[in-house]
Amino acid sequence: MNIVQPILKTENLRVEFRSKDAPGGVKVALQGLNLAVFPGEVFGFLGPNGAGKTTTMNVLLGFVNATAGDAFLFGENVREPIARQRIGYLPELTYYYKFLTAEELLRFYARIFNIPKAEREKRIDAVLKLVELDHARKRQIKTYSKGMQQRAGLAQALINNPDLLILDEPTSGLDPIGRMKVREIIQRLKNEGKTVFFSSHELGEVETICDRVAILHQGELKREGRVADIVREYNCDLEQAFLRIIGFMPQAADSALVSKAA
Amino acid sequence: MSAPILSFVLLAVSCFSLATWVGPRFESQERRRGEGVLGNMLGDSRKLFADHFFTRSDVYFHSGYYPSMFDKVKLKENHLAAGAKTEKCEHDHAHEGPCDHDHGHQETKLEPKAQKHSEAEHVHGEHCNHGEEETDFLGKPKDYFDGFSRNFFVTKHTHLTEKGTNAAREILPWIKLAAQLDPRKVESYTVGAFWLRDLKRDAEAEQFLREGLRHNPESHEILLELGRGYVARHDYERARNVLEMAFRRWREQENSKPVEEQNRFAAGQILNNLVLVEDRLGHRDQAVSWLGIVRKISPYPEEIDKRIAEVRAGQPFEAQ
Amino acid sequence: MNTIHAIAIVVLKEMIRRKDFYVLFILTALITLLMGSINIFNDASIAGYLKELALLLVWISSLVMAITTTARQLHAEKELRTIFPLLAKPVSRAQLLLGKFAGCWIACGVSLFVFYLFLGIVAASREHSLDVGAYTVAFLLHWGALAVVVAMALLGSVVFAAPSSNGTICFIVAVGILVLARHLNTVALQMDGVMGKITYAIYYLLPRLDWAFSVRQFLIFHDPMPGFAVWAQALLFYGSYSALLILAAWLLFRRRALTT
Numbered sequence: 001m002n003i004v005q006p007i008l009k010t011e012n013l014r015v016e017f018r019s020k021d022a023p024g025g026v027k028v029a030l031q032g033l034n035l036a037v038f039p040g041e042v043f044g045f046l047g048p049n050g051a052g053k054t055t056t057m058n059v060l061l062g063f064v065n066a067t068a069g070d071a072f073l074f075g076e077n078v079r080e081p082i083a084r085q086r087i088g089y090l091p092e093l094t095y096y097y098k099f100l101t102a103e104e105l106l107r108f109y110a111r112i113f114n115i116p117k118a119e120r121e122k123r124i125d126a127v128l129k130l131v132e133l134d135h136a137r138k139r140q141i142k143t144y145s146k147g148m149q150q151r152a153g154l155a156q157a158l159i160n161n162p163d164l165l166i167l168d169e170p171t172s173g174l175d176p177i178g179r180m181k182v183r184e185i186i187q188r189l190k191n192e193g194k195t196v197f198f199s200s201h202e203l204g205e206v207e208t209i210c211d212r213v214a215i216l217h218q219g220e221l222k223r224e225g226r227v228a229d230i231v232r233e234y235n236c237d238l239e240q241a242f243l244r245i246i247g248f249m250p251q252a253a254d255s256a257l258v259s260k261a262a
Numbered sequence: 263m264s265a266p267i268l269s270f271v272l273l274a275v276s277c278f279s280l281a282t283w284v285g286p287r288f289e290s291q292e293r294r295r296g297e298g299v300l301g302n303m304l305g306d307s308r309k310l311f312a313d314h315f316f317t318r319s320d321v322y323f324h325s326g327y328y329p330s331m332f333d334k335v336k337l338k339e340n341h342l343a344a345g346a347k348t349e350k351c352e353h354d355h356a357h358e359g360p361c362d363h364d365h366g367h368q369e370t371k372l373e374p375k376a377q378k379h380s381e382a383e384h385v386h387g388e389h390c391n392h393g394e395e396e397t398d399f400l401g402k403p404k405d406y407f408d409g410f411s412r413n414f415f416v417t418k419h420t421h422l423t424e425k426g427t428n429a430a431r432e433i434l435p436w437i438k439l440a441a442q443l444d445p446r447k448v449e450s451y452t453v454g455a456f457w458l459r460d461l462k463r464d465a466e467a468e469q470f471l472r473e474g475l476r477h478n479p480e481s482h483e484i485l486l487e488l489g490r491g492y493v494a495r496h497d498y499e500r501a502r503n504v505l506e507m508a509f510r511r512w513r514e515q516e517n518s519k520p521v522e523e524q525n526r527f528a529a530g531q532i533l534n535n536l537v538l539v540e541d542r543l544g545h546r547d548q549a550v551s552w553l554g555i556v557r558k559i560s561p562y563p564e565e566i567d568k569r570i571a572e573v574r575a576g577q578p579f580e581a582q
Numbered sequence: 583m584n585t586i587h588a589i590a591i592v593v594l595k596e597m598i599r600r601k602d603f604y605v606l607f608i609l610t611a612l613i614t615l616l617m618g619s620i621n622i623f624n625d626a627s628i629a630g631y632l633k634e635l636a637l638l639l640v641w642i643s644s645l646v647m648a649i650t651t652t653a654r655q656l657h658a659e660k661e662l663r664t665i666f667p668l669l670a671k672p673v674s675r676a677q678l679l680l681g682k683f684a685g686c687w688i689a690c691g692v693s694l695f696v697f698y699l700f701l702g703i704v705a706a707s708r709e710h711s712l713d714v715g716a717y718t719v720a721f722l723l724h725w726g727a728l729a730v731v732v733a734m735a736l737l738g739s740v741v742f743a744a745p746s747s748n749g750t751i752c753f754i755v756a757v758g759i760l761v762l763a764r765h766l767n768t769v770a771l772q773m774d775g776v777m778g779k780i781t782y783a784i785y786y787l788l789p790r791l792d793w794a795f796s797v798r799q800f801l802i803f804h805d806p807m808p809g810f811a812v813w814a815q816a817l818l819f820y821g822s823y824s825a826l827l828i829l830a831a832w833l834l835f836r837r838r839a840l841t842t
Contacts, residue, residue, distance in 0.1 A: 017839075054841075061670045063840040081672040089670035095663040097592060099599045111588035112671045156667060166670075322630060326799040332765040336772075404767050407786065411764055413808040414816070415796035425804065432630035435622050458623060466623040 005075065007164055007195050008037035008060065012069035015055050015219075029055040031219045032069065037197050037212075039163070042190050044206040044227070045199040046242060047216035053199045056216070057168055061089060073164065085113070088162035092169040094153035098142035102133050102152050105141065106159050113160040123159055130185070131155045147178055154185065165189060167198035171205060183209055207231070207238040217246040304443070312444030319436035319453070325425070326416035329399040337399055430457050441470075445477035452487045459491055467491055482511040486532050493535060502539045508532045526559045537569075541579040549573050585673050586681040593685025594692070597651060603693045606643040610697065613639060614704060629708035630802050636704060637798045640697040641724075641760075647693055648728045649752045652686040652735035653745040656835075665840060675836045683736055683828055690728045694721060705801075719807040720797050726820035727794035731756050733827035734789075740834045756791060763792045789823045790816075 012032045019027035030052045037043045047053050058064040059071050062078055076083035096105055103124060110120040128134045131151040136144065141152060150173070157165060170186075171179040179202075186196050186209055200206055206213060207227055214224040222245045223230065227238060234241035304311060321328040329337060400417060403409030422429045434457065441450035451474030458467035468491055474484045485508035492501035509532045516524045533556045540549035550570055557566040573579055597603060614636045622628050659665035669678065698721045706712040734755065738748035763785070770781035793816050800807050807813070 058839075058841060061666070063666065063669060065837060065839065081674045081677075083672075084670060085672045087670070089667060091663065091666050091670075093663055096667065097596070097664055098662075099596055100592070104595070108588050108592055109667075109671060112585050112668075112673055114584055153667070160671075322803075325803040325805065330765060332768045336768060404771065407790070408767055410812075410815075411790065411793060411796075413812045414793040415764075416799050416803065416805060422803075428627075431625055431628050434625070435620075435628060435631040438622055461625075463623060463625070470623070 004038055006036035006072075007039045007074060008035070008043075008197060009072045010035040010056070010059075010069065011071075013056070013059060013066050013071055014068040015052075015059060015064065016067045029219055030059075030066075033216075033219075033221055035214055035221065035224070037164075037195060039195050040190070040193050041211040042186060042196045042209055043198070044210035044213035045197060045216070046203070046206065046213055047199075048246060050218075051216040051246075052219040053216055054168070055219075057166060057199065060166065086160070086163045088157035088160060088165045090153050090157040090165070090167045090170055092172055094149050096141050096149070096152060096156070099140060101138050101140055102128065102144075102155065103137040105152065106155060109156050109159050115160065123161065127155045127158050130158065146173065147175070150174060150178070154182070162194065164195045164197065167196065169200055170198055171200065171202055179205070203237075203239040203242055213238075215242060215245050222246060308443040309447075312440045312447050312450070315436045315443065316440040316447065316450060316453075319433040319440070322433045322436060323422050323430070325420050325422055327419050333399045428461055431461055433457060441474070445474070448474065448478055448481045448483050450474070451478075451481075452483050455487045455491065459494060464491060464495060480511055480515065482508045482515065482528060482532065485511060486528070486535070489532075489535055489539075493539060496542075498539045498542050502536065502543070505532055505536045505539060509536065529559055530556060537573070538579050541573060546573055546576070549579060585677045586684055589668075589673075589678065589681025590685035590688060593651075593655065593682060594689050597689040597693070602650065603647060603689075606647060607693070607696060607700075610636070610639040610643050611700060614700075618704065618708075627708055627710075629705055632708065633701070633705050633802050634798070636701045637801065640694070640701060641795065641798075643697065644690060644694055644724065644728060645731060645753065645756055648686065648690045648731045649735050649749050649756070650745075651689060652682070652732045653739055653749040653752065655682045655686065655736070656739040657745045657748075660840070669840070676832050679736060679828060679832050679835060683732060683824075686732045686736070687725075687729050690732060691725050694725055694728065698724075713801075713804070716801055716807045719813055720794075720801055723794035723797055723813055723816060726817045727791040729824040730789045730791060730820050730827070733824040733831070737827045737831040737834075740831045740838070759788055759791045760795045761792075763788050763790055764796070790819065794820075 010033050012034060013030050014028070014032055015030040017027045017029055018025060021027075033052070033056060035056070045053055045056070055064065059066050060073065060078055062081070062084065065079070071078045073083040074086055078084075097108075100108065106124045106127060107120065110123060115123060125134075128137050131154050133148060133151050133155060136148060141149065144152065154170075157167070165186075167186075170182050174182065183205065186198075189196055190209075210227050212224070212226050213230065215222045230241050231238055234244060236244075317328075398419075400412070403412065422432060434454065437450050437454040437457075440447060441454065444450070451471055455467040455471045455474075458464070458470060468488065471484055471488045471491070475481065475488070478484060485504050489501045489505035489508060492498070492504060509529070512525075512529050512532060516529070533552050537549045537552045537556070540546070540552060550573055553566060553570045553573065557563050557570070560566050569579070614632065617635050618632050622631075656665075659668070665678075669675070698717055702712055702714075702717050731752065735748060735752045738752050739745065742748040742751070766781060766785035766788070770778050770785055772778075773781055797807065799805065808816075
C-alpha cells in the first residue's frame with residue numbers, strides 16, 4: 001500500500017524571538033507546530049493576527065531559522081535552497097523591482113529556476129496571458145496599478161509551474177472581481193493536481209475553496225482537519241467554528257447557538 | 263488706515279532698513295571683487311593653495327618623485343640628528359682631534375640660506391647641494407609590502423627635461439595657477455618665465471613677468487628675470503634699463519638690513535647681468551664700475567679682480 | 583552560476599536605468615573639458631594637468647558609484663521587500679551576495695571603461711598619441727581595487743542598518759587607504775611601544791588600494807607601467823581580499839532572520 005507523503009511537513013516546529021516586552025526577554029511565536037499538507041489539496045492556514053501564520057511561512061520559505069524542530073518541503077529540509085525548487089510564493093505585500101518590466105521580471109525568476117530558454121519564453125507568454133498582463137508586459141512595473149502589481153506577483157509565483165503554491169493572504173486589498181479571479185486560478189490549479197497552501201482572513205472564501213484547514217492561535221495549533229468535518233462538528237459555519245476554536249466566543253453565546261441549532 | 267496701505271508702508275520701511283544694512287556690506291564686496299573670483303571664494307587660504315600648487319610644479323618637474331609630508335618629517339628628523347652629530351663632531355674636533363665619519367652633513371649649516379633659493383634654483387634645473395638622503399628619501403624598503411609597493415609609484419629621481427624637448431611645459435599650469443591664487447608670490451612669475459623662455463615662448467614669458475610686476479612693483483627678482491629675457495634676445499638697451507631698476511629696488515629693500523641678512527646672492531645676479539650688458543654695449547668703464555660693486559659684496563674679491571682685469575683687457579665677459 | 587548571473591544582470595539593468603552614472607560621467611566630462619579649455623600660455627599641447635585632474639575625477643566618481651550602488655542593494659531589497667520573492671526561490675544567501683557583488687562590480691567595470699575611454703580620447707587629443715597598454719593596465723588595477731571597495735560596502739550593508747552610514751564609513755575608509763596606506767609604516771616606526779605595533783598591524787591588514795591609485799603617475803609622466811607579474815600579483819591580492827570580505831558578509835548574513 002502506498003502511503004502518500006506530505007508535500008509540506010513541520011515537526012515540533014518552535015520559533016522564539018528576542019523581545020524586550022516578553023517575559024524572560026523571549027517571545028515564543030510557534031510552540032511545537034506539527035503540520036502536514038498532502039499533494040493535490042487546497043489547505044487553508046487560519047488564525048487571528050499574531051497567531052504565528054506568517055512566522056510559519058517565513059520558516060517554510062527559509063527567511064527565518066527555527067529554534068527547534070524541522071520543516072520539510074517535498075521531503076527536503078527547508079534550510080536547503082533546493083527545497084524551494086518546486087514552489088511558488090506570493091507574498092501579501094507585492095513589491096517587485098520597479099525598474100524592470102513584467103517580462104524582464106519573469107525572465108529573471110525563470111533563469112533562477114534554470115528553465116531552458118525556449119521553454120522560458122513559452123512559460124512567460126502563458127503566465128502573462130493567465131494573469132491578463134500581456135498588454136503591459138513591456139512597461140516598467142513602477143507604472144502599474146496595485147491590482148496589476150498583484151497580478152505580476154501571481155505571475156512570478158506561477159512561472160516555474162510549481163507543484164506547491166504558498167499564498168500569503170492572496171485576496172487582501174483586491175476588489176470583488178480580483179478576488180473572484182484569484183479564486184478561479186486557485187480552483188484551476190487544484191484541478192491540475194497542484195497543492196495550494198494559503199493564509200487568509202476571508203473565512204467565507206476559505207470555506208468555499210479549501211479542502212482542509214489548520215487553525216493557529218498564540219503559536220499553537222488548535223485544530224486541523226477537513227472543512228466539512230469542522231463545520232459539522234460545531235454545527236455552524238466556518239467563521240463561527242473558528243471563533244469558538246480560538247476561544248473568542250463567550251459561554252452564553254455558545255449555549256444560545258446550541259439551543260438555536262436544536 | 264486700511265490693511266493694504268499699512269502693509270505697503272511696513273514693507274517700504276523694512277526694505278529701507280534692510281538697504282542700510284546691506285549697503286555697506288555690498289560696498290566692501292565690491293572692493294574685494296578686485297581680488298577675483300578665486301580670491302573671494304578662498305579668502306586668505308588661497309596663499310596655502312598657491313604654495314601647494316607651486317610645490318606641485320616641482321613635483322611635476324621631478325616626474326612625481328617627491329617626498330611626501332611623512333618623508334619630509336623623517337628628513338627633518340634626520341637633518342636635526344645630523345646637525346647634532348656635526349656639532350658634536352666639531353666639539354670633538356676641538357677637544358679630541360679628527361673624527362672618522364664624513365662631513366657631508368656640513369651642508370646643514372648652510373641650510374637656512376641655501377633653502378631660501380634652493381626651491382627656485384631646483385625648479386630652474388640647477389642641481390642643489392642635496393645630500394644623498396634628500397634625493398633618496400625613500401631609503402631601503404622597510405618590509406615586503408613596502409618593497410612591492412614601489413612597483414606602483416615613481417622611485418627614480420628624474421627631471422622632465424630628460425624626457426624630451428618641451429616636456430617641461432607640463433609644470434606651467436601649476437605655476438600659472440599658483441600665480442593666479444597668490445599674485446604676491448614672486449617665485450611663480452620668475453620660475454614660470456624661466457621655463458617659458460626655455461620653451462622658446464619669449465613673448466609669453468615677458469607678458470607673464472609684466473603681469474607679475476603689476477602685482478609686485480617693488481620686486482627686484484621679477485625685474486632681474488625680465489632683464490635676463492632681454493639679454494637672451496640681445497636687447498641690451500632694454501636689459502640695462504630693467505636691470506638698473508632691479509638694482510635700485512634691491513638697494514631700497516636690502517640696504518636697511520644688517521649685512522648678514524642681505525640677499526647678496528640676488529644682488530650678485532643683477533650686477534653680473536649688468537656687467538654683461540654694459541660689456542656687450544661696449545661700455546667697459548661702466549662694466550668695471552659694476553664689477554667694483556660686485557667686489558665689495560663677493561666672498562671671493564680676488565676672483566673679481568681677475569674679471570676686472572679681463573674686462574679692461576677687452577676680453578668678452580661671461581655671466582655666471 | 584545561472585542564479586548569480588541572473589542577479590548580476592538585474593543589478594546592471596538597475597545601474598543603466600538609474601541616473602547616477604550619467605550624472606557622474608557628465609560632471610566629470612564637463613569639468614575636464616572646462617579645465618581643458620583654459621589657455622595655458624597659448625600652448626594647447628599641455629596634457630599632464632588635465633590627465634591628473636581627469637584621473638582624480640574618475641577615481642572619485644568610481645568610488646562614489648561603487649559605494650552608493652553596493653550600499654543600497656541589500657537595504658533596498660529589504661526596504662522594498664523584493665528580497666522575499668527572491669529568497670523564496672531556490673536561491674541561497676551566498677548566491678544572493680555573490681550575485682550582488684558580481685552585478686555591482688561589473689556595473690563599476692562598465693562605467694569605469696567609459697570613463698577611461700573618455701580620458702584616453704582627451705589625452706590623445708592633446709598628446710597625439712596614446713599608450714593603450716598603459717591605460718589598460720591602469721584600468722585593470724583600478725577595477726581590481728573597486729572589487730575590494732564593492733566587497734567592503736557589501737559587508738557594510740550586512741553590518742550597518744542604514745546605507746548612508748555604510749556609505750560614509752566605506753568612503754572614509756577607502757579614501758584613507760588611498761592617501762595614507764603607503765605611509766602608515768613610516769608613521770608606525772616613529773611611534774613608540776604598543777601604538778607603533780598596532781599601527782604596523784593595521785598597515786599589514788589594510789587592502790592596498792593605493793597601488794592602483796599610484797599608477798596614475800605613470801600615465802601622467804609617461805613612465806613604464808609595472809610588468810605583468812607585478813600587476814597580476816596585485817590583482818590576485820585584490821581578488822583574495824574581496825573573497826575574504828564576501829565570506830565575512832556571508833557568515834553574518836546567512837543566519838540573519840528576515841521577517842515579512
